[in-house]
Amino acid sequence: VNGQKTWTTLGQYGEWIFCLVRTSNEGKPQTGISFLLIDMKSKGVTVRPIKLLDGECEVNEVFFDNVEVPAENLIGEENKGWTYAKHLLSHERTNIADVNRAKRELERLKRIAKAEGVYDDVRFRDEIAKLEVDVVALEMLVLRVLSAEKSGKNSLDIAGLLKIRGSEIQQRYSELMMLAAGPYALPLIREAMEAGWQGDFPGGVLANAPLASTYFNMRKTTIYGGSNEVQRNIVAQTILG
Ligand SMILES: Cc1cc2nc3c(=O)[nH]c(=O)nc-3n(C[C@H](O)[C@H](O)[C@H](O)COP(=O)(O)OP(=O)(O)OC[C@H]3O[C@@H](n4cnc5c(N)ncnc54)[C@H](O)[C@@H]3O)c2cc1C
Incomplete structure (x- = not known):
């Protein structure tokens, strides 16, 4: 998995993250998205807290660089993620x-x-x-x-x-x-x-x-x-x- 997710609420405390990842470019944009459960301790996951106007770090940027996810962490069927989401x-x-x-x-x-x-x-x-x-x-x-x-x-x-x-x-x-x-x-x-x-x-x-x-x-x-x-x-x- 490669990409970036901004505004992940309390992500700095999370051990797992659900991600909607693009797995196919065929059909409508809403299709071809899969629902993956990713271990936040995986190699390539970086969490950067964002300091907000109220002074708190309630949200984060999460980066994914060549993160490998076991196939068993796919939730439901491949390319049906948007329906579940x-x-x-x-x-x-x-x-x-x-x-x-x-x-x-x-x-x-x-x-x-x-x-x-x-x-x-x-x-x-x-x-x-x-x-x-x-x-x-x-x-x-x-x-x-x-x-x-x-x-x-x-x-x-x-x-x-x-x-x-x-x-x-x-x-x-x-x-x-x-x-x-x-x-x-x-x-x-x-x-x-x-x-x-x-x-x-x-x-x-x-x-x-x-x-x-x-x-x-x-x-x-x-x-x-x-x-x-x-x-x-x-x-x-x-x-x-
Ligand atoms: C404090 C905070 C916490 C969050 N926590 C999480 C989290 O834990 N997990 C998570 O997944 N996400 C989280 N989010 C992300 C949040 O769901 C998105 O920021 C939100 O859905 C808006 O999407 P966007 O930021 O891409 O804005 P955009 O979609 O880029 O929208 C920008 C502006 O354009 C307007 N706009 C866009 N499209 C249209 C349209 N078709 N018609 C009219 N106006 C339009 C929007 O209303 C908005 O004013 C969080 C966001 C915030 C601010």
């Missing part, structure tokens, strides 16, 4: 919707807004209310998809829609929390904090502090798992027709 991706996209986290973060947003006094601002409260309505609507949609799946219907075509709405919601609550916290939203820098540079935290809660880094980190959600623009194309083709 599409199925897994639809589960990943449903998972990205992350309604439970949205509900938890919504409550956290309300706590910060109350502690900082902006909850009394009717325009700010409107934004929280709109967000809450969208979170409830997303939850209903996810439950409908799960119940359809349970009764054997394939409703995972809608996964792209869940991903779009879920990721937009994640960006909205991280932005509202940062707005509510104002200067307290500065990234948590422990050394600076110990030196007395950062002062107090909203509501006196330490965990409220790194809101700006969360805001920056959440920029990824409309890109990863398939960008939202591409998901809109898929929704248009498969659901709207």
Whole structure:
């Protein structure tokens, strides 16, 4: 195997990696891709962590230089990898919707807004209310998809829609929390904090502090798992027709 994969989340800790590798140039581009399981300790695999805007190394570049992989590590049939990957991706996209986290973060947003006094601002409260309505609507949609799946219907075509709405919601609550916290939203820098540079935290809660880094980190959600623009194309083709 030869090639490069950028943005491999937490790949620096991985022992194994699933790769979609081109094994044939015949037919449509989607065919001729195979699903391989590769041992990260194989000769020729190099992992280079990427430092992101929030200061963390959450993603990596992985390089493959003449990596030899045993034939038994082929998953399913040769050249059918994209079919398997599409199925897994639809589960990943449903998972990205992350309604439970949205509900938890919504409550956290309300706590910060109350502690900082902006909850009394009717325009700010409107934004929280709109967000809450969208979170409830997303939850209903996810439950409908799960119940359809349970009764054997394939409703995972809608996964792209869940991903779009879920990721937009994640960006909205991280932005509202940062707005509510104002200067307290500065990234948590422990050394600076110990030196007395950062002062107090909203509501006196330490965990409220790194809101700006969360805001920056959440920029990824409309890109990863398939960008939202591409998901809109898929929704248009498969659901709207
Ligand atoms: C933080 C992060 C973590 C990630 N983790 C992983 C991981 O663990 N494993 C993994 O395999 N991948 C991972 N990815 C990769 C991720 O899935 C891709 O970055 C994503 O699917 C977008 O693909 P791309 O980067 O090739 O962008 P491109 O496809 O080059 O897109 C660039 C821009 O063009 C737009 N665009 C492209 N095609 C169209 C079109 N047809 N119509 C309209 N607009 C279009 C896109 O919306 C985007 O704005 C991660 C990415 C990020 C940012």
